[in-house]
Amino acid sequence: MKLYTTDYAPNPRRVRWVMAEKGITDIELVQVDIMKLEQRTHPVIAKAGSPHLPVLELDDGGVIAESVAIGRYLESLYPEPNLFGHDAREIADIEMWTRRLEQRLATPLMLGTRMKAAPLVILEDPNPAVGDYMFENAAAYCIGLDVHLADREFITAGRLTIADIACVCAFDFARIARFRPDKSLENVARWLGALRERAKALEI
Ligand SMILES: N[C@@H](CCC(=O)N[C@@H](CS)C(=O)NCC(=O)O)C(=O)O
Incomplete structure (x- = not known):
């Protein structure tokens, strides 16, 4: 198998993080330069029906x-380590959190960054007002997330899951547009700090 990926983008990084957690080394990584818009003409990516990364061939x-x-x-x-749930209840819970966080936090962070970060002008017409709106929504969601994380190390299931991975990649990407969760949100800061250390140790 081959993973079509690019180094600095958050969605391909989610998959590389999953691979690193599982110790998967037999998938070839193929770099696609999105700043040169290679994803828009690449024949394998075209097969997926949308000019975006990642794509697994x-x-x-x-x-x-x-x-x-x-x-x-x-x-x-x-299957191991498990990131998507062992049984019906866990699978539903992880899905619930992943979808909720994708919609309320990760997508606003990623879209807001595209609207605001100067280097991304090649991908998106900048619209700082829309970017600000996205970041305001993400910031508001972080307040509830901080309460959720008060007595938790991870989003759900008591261990790292795809819900954490999806979110942290979005938070990291949004740093290029200077998004930071409010300093008062100590539980979000602790969770993010620990997962950033974990990603650093895995070199992703
Ligand atoms: N929902 C998709 C999003 C894919 C996506 O937007 N990928 C970005 C990189 S993070 C991309 O390929 N952008 C290229 C472009 O906008 O032209 C996923 O989870 O994989």
Whole structure:
């Protein structure tokens, strides 16, 4: 298999993080330069029906897109450590948190960054007002997240899951547009700090 990826983008990084946690080393990483818009003309990416990364190319030539879908596929091939849930209740809980955080936090952070960060002008017409709106929504959501994390090390299931990975990659990306959760949100800061250390140790 081959993973079409790019170094600084948050969605491909989610998949590389899943691979690192699971110790997956037999998937070839193929770099696509999104700042040169290579994703828009790449024949393998075109097969996925959307000019975005990441894309996983299977050995039979089929493709899977969407970072969380790719992660789920990898989990079925490499079950441990488990990132998507062991049983019905856990699977539902992790799905609930992943969808909720994607919609309320990760997407606003990533879109807001695209609207505000000067280097990304090649991908998106800048619109700082929309960017500000996205960041205000993300900042408001962080207040509730801080309460949720008060007695938790991870978002759910008592261990790292795809919900944490999806979110932290968005927070890291948003740093290029200077988004920081409010300093008063100590639980978010502790959770982010610990997961950033974990990602650093895994070199992703
Ligand atoms: N929902 C998709 C989002 C994919 C996406 O937007 N990828 C970005 C990189 S993080 C991309 O390829 N952007 C290229 C472009 O906008 O032209 C996922 O989770 O994989």
